[in-house]
Amino acid sequence: MNRKIQFLSIIFLGISSVAFSQIKEEKLILNKKREPEVKKIEKKKTSVEVIKNYPPEEKSQNPVRYTITDVPTVSDFKTSTIQGEDVAPKFDATAQNNYFQFGMGNYGKILGDANISKTLDNKLEVGGDVHVLSTNGLKKDYDWKSGQSTATIGAFLNSYGDKGKFNLNAEYGLDNYNYYGIYALQPSADVDLKQKVNQFKVNGYYDFYSNEILNDVRVKSSFLKDHFDAQENQVSILANFSKHAVDLGKSGIVMNADLGVGLEAVKTDFAIRNQNSSNFFNTNLTPKLTFRKGESYLMLGSSFTFLNAKNNNTLMAEQMKNNKAYWFPQAEFQLAASEEFKFYGGVDGGLKLNTYSDLLQQNPFILSDQYLRPTETQYHFYAGLRGDFDETVKYDFSAGYGKIRNMMFFQANGLFDNDYTLNRSAYNFANTFSAVYDDGNVSDIKGSVQYFPLANLSLDGEIRFQKYDLKNYEDIYNVPLLTASIGAKYTMLDKKLLLGFKGIFASDRTTNSYAIEAVQTPLAPSGMIFSSTEDRNDKVGGYADLNLSAEYKIHKNFSIFALGNNLLSSKYQTYKGYKVLGAQVLGGVKITF
Structure with a gap:
């Protein structure tokens, strides 16, 4: 091993930490070479990820024996933000499905995590997992409570x-x-x-190994209720039909035909303030044809959406109804000069339903009363360059421009009344946010790189620039102009020591905020009222959040782990007023069986 590279990599690991958001995941590995994806994929806590054996004609010519590689549930460690993203080391090569983890740290952090599964003789796998994480919050910064606890209990069934x-x-x-x-x-x-x-989810997924006619079917459902009696029920069904590997004469061009058919229904009711309610029923048809020759391809398609929407609240004289059909372009091409240089571009668009559940994932501090509207991306053009240098360096750089209607972002709420009292509801201290919408354009530039200098070392970096030009608002609120991350994974001591780091960076953000003062008035019973002044050009500073993770395997069934989050101890704010936890250290034990 090159000692200089090893020495530099260890130093590099001392800067930051690995960040993942991963839940239980199964993979069908088909004896492929290591080809990590450059594009970041958001993994949902739902179905099992499947890597298919494309192109499908290989399946008919050579029978494939599928082997199952288990990837365990990785603890959802929180970063420095109380509501932050999940951080933990992830090492697939040493994965074991059945385990228990327990850890403790400063800020009163307690972690409990367990996963168990059993494969029966009929290739039926059953299992479950439990995860609990709590923190006391920022007791030294706030006189009032700022603690948080999360818990998930899940059960799953896989049939092969x-x-x-x-x-x-x-x-x-x-x-x-x-x-x-x-x-x-x-x-x-x-x-x-x-x-x-509280949220309960039930999801089903069937994936055919071949791509003949019916490719896969997905069913998702969600039932949500919060402390203020907001309720949301959501169900979606997606079926993908396909006919792949159709040879077009002797040209060497292969055609794939796909048709996605989707149905989605969402009903949301709020019980406080304006008592907003909404009911959406959405139907999607997404046909497309892909012509491929080698690594080059041309995809032509469309997206047809039919939306039935109903909104009402206590301020509306009558229910607002909207029935509308949408068409969005879908096209992409790639010209592959070589494995190292692949030029691509395209255009896409679509309609996204903004649900209360989705909004809570982005900002848990929103008011439990939202006016929900779908966001329409009329078009988004993009072009880029990507490639793979001998499976050692993978990169992807692109730029895009799009036009969006009803672009959603979060605006801070002030006081909902001016009564001179602190006997207020939990959300009535100028401490919540609401979704607002505006039409506008967005320009974006993004890039990502992955580098594998050694068999046991991987480095990655990602950067994204987003500039918004809105119709009514001068600035988009609570969205940074620039975000970036750097990370690494490293194994040493014969894979007994597992190290990781992640650095997360964000630029300054614009927000609105309120200054509140007591004012005398003879009209109020107490002789005083609260007066609010809004600042529409306040700033929430940028930040650098550096994290470290480590796990040492003492025995094949026993290991210890440690995490260090926000090592710069910067109590920055993700949203106005919401400071994050400072430097954190959490340690614990993991038992596998």
């Missing part, structure tokens, strides 16, 4: 048949936290700021 794979999973999740981001008032220590969200 001769023609396809079936997955069914159910999960119950509980988020219990506080609207602690109060910056304009000074409430008492015993103020009630509690918010609690």
Whole structure:
């Protein structure tokens, strides 16, 4: 091993930490070479990921024996943000499905994590997992409660048949936290700021190994209720039909035909403030044809959407109804000069339903009363260059420009009344946010690189620039102009020591905020009221969040781990008023069986 490279890599690992958001995941590995994807893929806590053996004609010519490689549930360690993203080392090569983890750290952090599964003789796998994480929050920064606890309990079933794979999973999740981001008032220590969200999900997924006619079917359902009696029910069905590997004469061009058919229904009811309610029923048809020759291809398609929407609240004289059909372009091409240089470009668009569940994932401090509208990306053009240098360096750089209607972002709420009292509801301290919408254009530039200098070392970096030009708002709120990350994974001591790092960076963001003062008035019973002044050009500073992770395997069934988060101890704000945890250290033990 090159000592200089090893020495530099160890130093590099001392800067930051690995960040992942991964839940239980199974992979069908078909004896492929290592080809890590450059593009970041958001993994949902739902179905099992499957890597198919494309192109499908290889399956008919050479029978394939599928082997199952288990990747365990990785603990959802939180980063420095109380509601932050999940951080943990992930090492597939040493994965074991059955394990228990327990850890403790400063800020009162307690972690409990367990996963167990069993494969029966009929290739039926059953299992479940439990995950609990809690923190006391920022007791030294706030007199009032800022703690949070999360818990998920899940069960899953996998069946591996001769023609396809079936997955069914159910999960119950509980988020219990506080609207602690109060910056304009000074409430008492015993103020009630509690918010609690319960969500139950049931998902099913069937994937055929071949791509003949019916490719896969996915069914998802979600039932949500929060502390303020908001309720949301959601169900979606997606079926993908396909006919792949159609030879077009002797040209060497192969055609793939695909048709996606999707149905989605969402019903949301809020019980406070304006008591907004919405009901969406959405139908999607996405036909496309792909012509491929070698690594070059041309995809031509469309997206047809039919939306039925109903909205009403206590301020509306009558229910607002909207029935509308949409058409969006879908096209992409790639010209592959070589494995190292592949030029690509295209155009896409679509309609996204903004649900209460999705909004909570982006910002848990939103008011439990939202006016929900779908976001329409009329078009988004993009072009880029990607490639792979001998499976050692992979890169992807692109730029794009799009036009969007009803672009959603978060605006800070002020006080909902001017009564001179601190006996207020948990959300009535200028400490919540609401979704607002505007039309506009977006320009984006993004790039990602992965580098594998050694067999046991991988480095990655990602950067994204987004500039918004809105119709009504001068600036988009709570969206950074620039975000970036760097990371690494490293194994040493004969794969007994597993190290990781991740650095997360974001530029300054614009937000609105409120200054509140007491004003005398003879009209109020108490002789005083609160007066609010809005600042529409406030700034929430950028940040650098550096993290480290390590796991040492003492025995094949026993290991210890440690995490260091926000090592610069910067109590930056993700949203106005919501400081994050400072430097954190968490350690624990992991038992596999």
